[in-house]
Amino acid sequence: MKQIKNLNVKRLIKPLVWCFFLFVFSNSLYAQKMSARLNAYGHINFESVFSDTTYSNFKLGEQELFINGKFNDNFSFLGEITLNYSGHGNYRLNIERLRLKYNYFQNHSLILGKFHTPVNYWNDVYFHARLFFPTIDRPLMFSKWIPVHTFGMRLQGQNIGKNNFGYDFLIGSGMGSEDIYNVFDETSLTAAIHWKPIDEIRYGFSYYVTSMKDASNMAAHSHGDDEHQMNTYSGALDFHMLNASFAYYGEKWEFLNEFSFNRTNTDTLGTSNNVSNYIYLGRRFLEKNVAFTGFDILYSGEKDLHTYPYDRMKFILGYKYEYSENLNLKAQVEYYTNVFDDHSHISSGRKFEFKIQMSYGL
Amino acid sequence: MVYRFRFALIIVLFFFKGNELNSQITLDDFSIVVIGNNTGANKMNEQTLKGYFKGKYNKWTNNKTVIVALASSRHPKVELYSDLLYNKSFYAVKKYWYSLVFQGRNDPPYFFSTDQEIIEFVKLNPGAIAIVEKNSAIPENLKIQLNE
Numbered sequence: 001m002k003q004i005k006n007l008n009v010k011r012l013i014k015p016l017v018w019c020f021f022l023f024v025f026s027n028s029l030y031a032q033k034m035s036a037r038l039n040a041y042g043h044i045n046f047e048s049v050f051s052d053t054t055y056s057n058f059k060l061g062e063q064e065l066f067i068n069g070k071f072n073d074n075f076s077f078l079g080e081i082t083l084n085y086s087g088h089g090n091y092r093l094n095i096e097r098l099r100l101k102y103n104y105f106q107n108h109s110l111i112l113g114k115f116h117t118p119v120n121y122w123n124d125v126y127f128h129a130r131l132f133f134p135t136i137d138r139p140l141m142f143s144k145w146i147p148v149h150t151f152g153m154r155l156q157g158q159n160i161g162k163n164n165f166g167y168d169f170l171i172g173s174g175m176g177s178e179d180i181y182n183v184f185d186e187t188s189l190t191a192a193i194h195w196k197p198i199d200e201i202r203y204g205f206s207y208y209v210t211s212m213k214d215a216s217n218m219a220a221h222s223h224g225d226d227e228h229q230m231n232t233y234s235g236a237l238d239f240h241m242l243n244a245s246f247a248y249y250g251e252k253w254e255f256l257n258e259f260s261f262n263r264t265n266t267d268t269l270g271t272s273n274n275v276s277n278y279i280y281l282g283r284r285f286l287e288k289n290v291a292f293t294g295f296d297i298l299y300s301g302e303k304d305l306h307t308y309p310y311d312r313m314k315f316i317l318g319y320k321y322e323y324s325e326n327l328n329l330k331a332q333v334e335y336y337t338n339v340f341d342d343h344s345h346i347s348s349g350r351k352f353e354f355k356i357q358m359s360y361g362l
Numbered sequence: 363m364v365y366r367f368r369f370a371l372i373i374v375l376f377f378f379k380g381n382e383l384n385s386q387i388t389l390d391d392f393s394i395v396v397i398g399n400n401t402g403a404n405k406m407n408e409q410t411l412k413g414y415f416k417g418k419y420n421k422w423t424n425n426k427t428v429i430v431a432l433a434s435s436r437h438p439k440v441e442l443y444s445d446l447l448y449n450k451s452f453y454a455v456k457k458y459w460y461s462l463v464f465q466g467r468n469d470p471p472y473f474f475s476t477d478q479e480i481i482e483f484v485k486l487n488p489g490a491i492a493i494v495e496k497n498s499a500i501p502e503n504l505k506i507q508l509n510e
Contacts, residue, residue, distance in 0.1 A: 037463075037470060068463060068470075073427045078466045099466070107420055125465055132461055158467060159418040199416065251450075287453060325456040361460070 036069025036077075041129035043359035045136075051351035060085055061357070064096070064128055076101045082128055095179070096128050096149065111154040114179060117147045118168045118192045119206045120258050121245035122278075130359035134256060134290075135316055136330050137355075139278035140298040141260045144307040145241065147208065149178040150188060164196035174210040175239070176217035186212060194245075204245040212237045215266075215306055233305040238265040254282035254290065264306045272301035280316075288322040292332075299339055311339035312348065326361040393496040394446065397481065397504040400426055400488035407509040414491055415447045417459070417468040426489035427469070431480050434473035443493055 043061035048054070064082040071077065080097035099113030118124040122139060123146060126132045142148065152172015159166065173179075174186035181187075192206035215237040241262035248255040258278040265271045276299070282292035294316035300307045318332030334353040396411060402424030413419055414428055421427055433440040435452060444452040463470045474480045477494040484490040484504055494500065 039464070041464075066464065068466065070427075070469065073421075073425070076469075097466070101466070103420055107418075125461070127464065129464060132464065159413075164418060251454075287451065325453060325460050361464075 036067060039066040039068075039361060040064065041066060041131055041359075041361045043130040043357050046356040048354045049351060050353070051349055061130065061359075062128060066129075074103050076103070080128065107159050108157045109155075111156055112152075114149055114151045115154060117150040117170065117188075117190055117208070119146060119190060119208050119241065120243045120260065121194075121202060121204055121247045121256065122258055123148060124168075124192075124194075124204070125247075129361060130357060131326065131328060131361045133330075133359075134254065134280050134282060134292065134320075135294055135318060136332050136357045137334075139258050139276070140296045140312055140314060141258070141276035141278065144276070144298060144300065144310070145239075145262055145274065146260065147175050147188065147210075150190065151177070151179055151181045152188075159196075166194045166196075168192040168206075174212055176212060176214060186210065200248055200250045202245070202247045204243075204247075206241075206243045208239075208241040208243075210239050212239065231306065231308070233266075233268075235266060235268060235305070237306055239263075239306065252284050254280070254284065254292070256280040264304055266303075266305045269303040269305060272304035272306075274298075274300040274304055274307065282320075290320040290322075292316070292318050292320065294318075297339065313337050313339055328359055330357045330359070331355070394443075394493050395496050395498070395500055396491070396493050396506040396508060397484050397500060398491040398506045399484050399486075399504060400424070401428075401491060401506070402426065403506060405507045405509050411506075411508065412447060417462050420468070422489060429469070429487050429490040430471035431483050431490050431492035432471045432473050433480070434475050436475040437477075439477075439495065447493065 040063070042063040044059070045061045046056070046058045048056040062082050062084050064080060066081075067077070067079040069077045078097060078099050078101065079095070082094045082096050084092045084094065086092040095114060097113075097115055099111050099115050102110045102112075104110060116123050116127055122142075130136070139146075150170055150172040152170060154172075155167070155169045157165075157167045168190065169192075170188070170190040172188055173181040174188040176186050188208065188210035190206060190208045192204065194202055194204035196202045213236055214234045216231045216234040239262060241260065243261075244257075244259045246255070246257045256279070260276045262274050263271060264274065276297065278294065278296045280292060280294045282290045284290045294314075296314040296316070297312070299311045300309060302309045304310075313336070315335045316332055318330060320328055320330045322328040332355050334355070335350075336348070336353070337350045338348070396406070401422045403422065415430055415432075417428075417430070419428055432447075432455070433443045433452075437443070440452045444450055444455045448455050448458065450458065459468075459471055462468045472483060472490075474483060477498040480492045480494055481498060481500060481504070484492050485501065491506075
């Protein structure tokens, strides 16, 4: 009994200590003119699911603190900490980004720490704040194979030349760990390029490679809500991934396409090819209203031991109203179904979902 | 056939000339002055200038960090300034910066209610850049000329 009490106290103390340091430290940050800023982001969700079982939830979403500061003209700091409900009155505290950036020449930087792996537009631009998401959820590929975070070292360049060319080269942890880079255990390499011929358009391509010793460790891409499933295969696996993104955010129209292809290889079953594509199309009217639609599809091959044979399609129809630049309301209807009706793939059945999300930033 | 060709031509022109559509309004058309403090540039073309305001460059050629000063919602000319620099409404400008800062790409800009506040801020902060009306009292050493 005493042990349980101690555990609860420990659970409570940790977030309290974090919050205490953040608030005390943030005061001194503000005092240093032009050196640091503290922001908070979060969202509240309502969802109704209509499938074999029907249920509705009204829940507190991810809440986060974001610190952005400069030590001098060359060195800067960025931190992003989230608090997630983990059941029965408990919350899980995560460091999502923590990085030191050294701007060594013009628009070229060296970054150390934990950051979002810039494999596609979504992961490089939206991060965790739902305020910036065009739809309520992330694309399906995030629930299966996108390595959301990497801990390591990154070379970054942005807005180079007339076409605003950008590059990112990363070496760091693989999918097994987001916070520790076991140099001789599991390494990932990422090479990403993008360019923006005009302000509203961005094209991007990336290549990501890692070799896992234990494929059941999937810490780096467990961002898929109820579409995420645990991997039971604990053997070695080679993973190669190519992504292509196209984003257009104009005054009236918004369009985003995220394409992802990966190839896994195991000694047990051999090679598997897996593919996913997410499309978003939005029409903005009266400046603050966006009507949108989307289509998301994911297929993983029968020999895949990373995500397992899986196929899913999702249709989205929604509406967003922006009260201000830092407060918006989204409502969307989703229909999920499988691509194939055979039993060779894991079947999650058909379902309708209705969701409302209020997201904010301060 | 002719209509199809015309339609295709319009699309092709849109993609190739899209860049230039943004530059239709020029700062020279209005009674605006560009001001900067220790930026290492006394003259600049409009495209480069807009690039600095859009956060495309982190540093000046003299290695000073770029600090962007903008009109706030209380500034009487806020919509004009936003249109001139970004070809967007002030609401869209705030969203643009909000997203850039969260991505960790840029330092946030500073917002001021009057031209006088903007001038004072630029005077005190090396690397700062802004636009103000020509009839404001502006020290000569802060003025940046626009090239053709």
